[in-house]
Amino acid sequence: xxxxxxxxxxxxxxxxxxxxxxxxxxxxHEAALPRRLFVVFTALLLLxxxxxxxxxxxxxxxxxxxxxxEKLSPAVVNISTxxxxxxxxxxxxxxxxxxxxxxxxxxxxxxxxxxxxxxxNAEPRKVTSLGSGFVIDPSGVIVTNNxxxxxxxxxxxxxxxxxxxxxxxRGKDPKTDVAVLVVKPSKPLPFVNFGDSDKARVGDWVxxxxxxxxxxxxxxxxxxxxxxxxxxxxxxxxxxxxxxxxNRGNSGGPLFNMDGEVIGINTAIYxxxxxxxxxxxxxxxxxxxxxxxQLREFGETRRGWLGVRIQTVTDEIAESxxxxxxxxxxxxxxxxxxxxxEAGIQAGDVILTFDGKPVTDMRSLPRVVAETRxxxxxxxxxxxxxxxxxxxxxxxxxxxxxxxxxxxSGNRGGSNPGRVQVVLGMSLSPVTADLRTRHSxxxxxxxxxxxxxxxxxxxxxxxxxxxxVILEVAQSKVESPAxxxxxxxxxxxxxxxxxxxxxxxxGDLSFVALRVDK
Numbered sequence: 355x356x357x358x359x360x361x362x363x364x365x366x367x368x369x370x371x372x373x374x375x376x377x378x379x380x381x382x383h384e385a386a387l388p389r390r391l392f393v394v395f396t397a398l399l400l401l402x403x404x405x406x407x408x409x410x411x412x413x414x415x416x417x418x419x420x421x422x423x424e425k426l427s428p429a430v431v432n433i434s435t436x437x438x439x440x441x442x443x444x445x446x447x448x449x450x451x452x453x454x455x456x457x458x459x460x461x462x463x464x465x466x467x468x469x470x471x472x473x474x475n476a477e478p479r480k481v482t483s484l485g486s487g488f489v490i491d492p493s494g495v496i497v498t499n500n501x502x503x504x505x506x507x508x509x510x511x512x513x514x515x516x517x518x519x520x521x522x523x524r525g526k527d528p529k530t531d532v533a534v535l536v537v538k539p540s541k542p543l544p545f546v547n548f549g550d551s552d553k554a555r556v557g558d559w560v561x562x563x564x565x566x567x568x569x570x571x572x573x574x575x576x577x578x579x580x581x582x583x584x585x586x587x588x589x590x591x592x593x594x595x596x597x598x599x600x601n602r603g604n605s606g607g608p609l610f611n612m613d614g615e616v617i618g619i620n621t622a623i624y625x626x627x628x629x630x631x632x633x634x635x636x637x638x639x640x641x642x643x644x645x646x647x648q649l650r651e652f653g654e655t656r657r658g659w660l661g662v663r664i665q666t667v668t669d670e671i672a673e674s675x676x677x678x679x680x681x682x683x684x685x686x687x688x689x690x691x692x693x694x695x696e697a698g699i700q701a702g703d704v705i706l707t708f709d710g711k712p713v714t715d716m717r718s719l720p721r722v723v724a725e726t727r728x729x730x731x732x733x734x735x736x737x738x739x740x741x742x743x744x745x746x747x748x749x750x751x752x753x754x755x756x757x758x759x760x761x762x763s764g765n766r767g768g769s770n771p772g773r774v775q776v777v778l779g780m781s782l783s784p785v786t787a788d789l790r791t792r793h794s795x796x797x798x799x800x801x802x803x804x805x806x807x808x809x810x811x812x813x814x815x816x817x818x819x820x821x822x823v824i825l826e827v828a829q830s831k832v833e834s835p836a837x838x839x840x841x842x843x844x845x846x847x848x849x850x851x852x853x854x855x856x857x858x859x860x861g862d863l864s865f866v867a868l869r870v871d872k
Contacts, residue, residue: 416559416612426561430564431487431496431511432512432565433498433509433565433606434512436510483502485502485603487502488563489546492545493542496521497534497619499619499621501531501621503533503535506523521537525655527649532642546608549617550639551639556579556581560578561575562596562604562608563610566600577598578596579633581594583635594635594638600630605620606619606621609636619637657725658751659728659753666715666716670869674851681706682706683713685701685705686865693748697748698745699734699736702738702854702856702865703738706742708723708734709722709730710732726749732746732747733746734747775836780807782805785823789803793821795823800825801826801832802823813866813868817866819859822859823857825856826854827845846871852869852871
């Protein structure tokens, strides 16, 4: 019995010990459970805070734009202009002539009708155009588009309370389509401030306020659809694209961010119908602010000037110059009296940076130079002979009256005189007196004349024409077709896929990269 009891004890003791251990472990686990729940809860809370922060950064659509619109609308004005024109027109605020197929009976009907109404004759008449603007100074300084007030004889500004004030033009800049007006109010006006358009991102909410179709203050909301748009409106195109509804009459009105700052001046729309299809363009405040400041101070713009003619660096040109990728602005010509020539910039250089700012493409260089202080000496980095070279340039002042570019000469046809050699689909000849006369080649231009271009060649694809004069191949001067053939052969044997040609056309220089690997 004792043995059994001892046996029982000897058997139960380890079990009881294990049971006690499990009880302690269970108690410890139960004690740790609140701590684990606390850790999990804290982690979830931190995650929620982070997500909330991200949502706050994304600045989702507000419940309403009413507070913002109520705050900003008093600073937005309507602008009407009056001018005398001759014959029919299509001014803002005026019903245009309906468009019908040529010869349509409707065309004749409406023509007769408009003539009876005095619209089809050539006698002078007064027309009114409508647009928008916004106050940037309580003393009465107003910003709008140049095309809103262009050729206006009278300009009237209507404030949000209905007050009408005559306006004077302080200054205008057709290249950016910006104008500044001045009115004399009886009391300080509500005004708005420019924001930093460079901080705006694609997808950000924006608010447009203006005077579409003469209806008075109207508000539309949307997002920034794209940045840095070039619509061929001018040399400094850098538009913000938005899907906020912009229509005729919105021109000159502000585009606001959600902080109530002006980040754009609504300027143009893309529309097959004439109405908003969700593609509007605004001059960014980063560009407009400096223009407005100059117009207020001087009544005109004063831009920096470099004195070069530039073109786009294509993939083929980059490869022929051993540049890592297509970037920068290729110098096609240098004004011999300009700042660039004085600094040592040469045709064939690729400008990579200007005043410490990267030149990402050809379009960015004119904007960077124009914004640089006149008289400042700034560093410039160029790509020359396969490596970077640093230069110092003293920025000059651009003469706004000088034409931006010469018209391209037309195709006058070609000839095929003796000693012609065909290279890359181009028939080449030395410059002769006959060819110089036939193609109006200046006396000081020396090189090789293109007399014919094969229609299926890369040269034709790149726009090379009969009458063009090849001055350089791979940045080496050439004076005979044989030199061109030898140079192309050498570049091809060196493994180059493209060869860079410097071409003169009616006195204008341009670089063309032609493929040689096919």
